[in-house]
Amino acid sequence: MSKYDEIDFEKIALQMQEQVEKDPNNVKLRNELAIVFMETNEYEEAFFQLQAAAEIKPSVQTLYNLAYFYFTEGKPIIEATSNTKETRSFEEEAEEESISSTWEIADEEAFDLVEGLLKNKPVHYFPYNVMGEMYIKKEKYEEAINVLKEGIHLTPSLENLNNLGLCYYKKGMLPEAAECFHKAHPLRSCNNYSLFPLLSYGICLAQLGRGLEARAVAKELLLLSEKDEEALEAEIAEIYYILGDYREFVNIYSKLDWDFYSEEFLPTYFYSLWKLSKTKEIEELASKIIQRKEKEMKEVIQDPDEEEDFKAEYEEATREEIAFIKNAVREVYKGKAPIIDYKPELETRCYLYGCFRHTNSNPNYFSI
Structure with missing residues (x-):
């Protein structure tokens, strides 16, 4: 407490x-x-x-x-x-x-106010960080890069370095993105313990073919994730998948509780099992998950307390999920490797001037 x-x-x-x-x-x-x-x-x-x-x-x-x-x-x-x-x-x-x-x-009201403030070049990094988030939300990555660099010049933080890395990643500038994510991770603090900058760094290293470094980051992430109880194993395993280390990928995925994971995680797992000639495991897992979904769907449809509209929507969504799983198995058996569409996480924190809970600074109240 x-x-x-x-x-x-x-x-x-x-x-x-x-x-x-x-x-x-x-x-x-x-x-x-x-x-x-x-x-x-x-x-x-x-x-x-x-x-x-x-x-x-x-x-x-x-x-x-x-x-x-x-x-x-x-x-x-x-x-x-x-x-x-x-x-x-x-x-x-x-x-x-x-x-x-x-x-x-x-x-838009927020954007107009902060844009006006930045014209006067404030000497604290909060407005620059927030404007960076606004530009990222609009997918204006070049504009975000420029304003985030100004914030970093004033005070480097996990958030502005990570978000600059996100912009570079979106623009396909992997070496620059990797450098930003690498610099962001050591700036974890009581206001933000996020492991996502380090995860993004590992993903970038893997995509750049820097296997030894990427594996070292993955091992560090697994230790930190367990220590901090973050449950990022599935995301961390993607580093191994990108490197083509299917054995280590399967080693991590085989320990996941699939009652709590979306079917969207399954294609890469099925493919990795297929690459290791473990087709029996593919069939067993696909069958188990489909049976569970069919059972849950039947229970909802037969529940007299549920609204008919909800039942129809639930049934449609579940049938789509089952079709997705079956198609994933078929595609894997054709040898089609699923592609990981990694999306770096936007990092934020409380940026309210004077927030005592987060010990935020408060600039002078001089008029503009």
């Missing part, structure tokens, strides 16, 4: 609200109150505090935090349920009991 789990944030929120009423122009206090509201899952209240702070004193801190909230949470759509036509401020609306809200994506 974290030390923060023992804090009464609801009590703190009430105290801070009283302070804000006495000092409404204190944007630092509003920012802290917004973070406390997020701790109590009162995201609408948090949004209004961040919005108010940005209106009272537009600065790198206030505008960025509002942008980050837009990007990660979206924005509330306020709907008045009363008949009054008076014009109210957003704070008055937030306090009215007759107001309800739904949420919508606000990526």
Whole structure:
């Protein structure tokens, strides 16, 4: 249990609200109150505090935090349920009991705010990291590369180095991608223990034909995955598959509990078994999984408590899964090697200025 789990944030929120009423122009206090509201899952209240702070004193801190909230949470759509036509401020609306809200994506609002901030060359890396994520989300990898490099120049982090590697990987620049993933892994911290940068590094090494290094990374990953209880064995095994080491690939896959793995993992396993002349194992595993799926499908269809639409959708999806497995076996017997379409993971963390849970720094509240 974290030390923060023992804090009464609801009590703190009430105290801070009283302070804000006495000092409404204190944007630092509003920012802290917004973070406390997020701790109590009162995201609408948090949004209004961040919005108010940005209106009272537009600065790198206030505008960025509002942008980050837009990007990660979206924005509330306020709907008045009363008949009054008076014009109210957003704070008055937030306090009215007759107001309800739904949420919508606000990526463009976030993008516009951060883009404007970056024109002034902020000296902290958070805005650059977040803009990099925004560009990656839009699949604008060249733009992401440029902005991530600026963030790395200020402060290298697991996230910006990994995401730069992701961009290079998407552009087919494997040596550059490998270097970034390699540099990202040692920067694991309490805010991000991810093993995916190291996994991506191993995949790149394998694709570059650097077998000895790739195997060393795979062994390290298996040890770390077990230690951290990450359960990445199936993904790590892909390094061996790319290298054509089917024996080691099968050694790892044979220990997986297939009740918890998608059928999409099966083609490479079937092919590796076939390369090792273990067709009996292919037939047995395919038959076992198909029988389990047919049994589960029958149970759902016969369940009187399930909706008919759900039954129809479940049956259709299950029959597609079974057809996929049967086709995978046929393709393997033709000698067709499945290709691994590896997708590097985007890395992120909390980038909210002043977040005490993640010990994030807070820049000065000077106006832009």
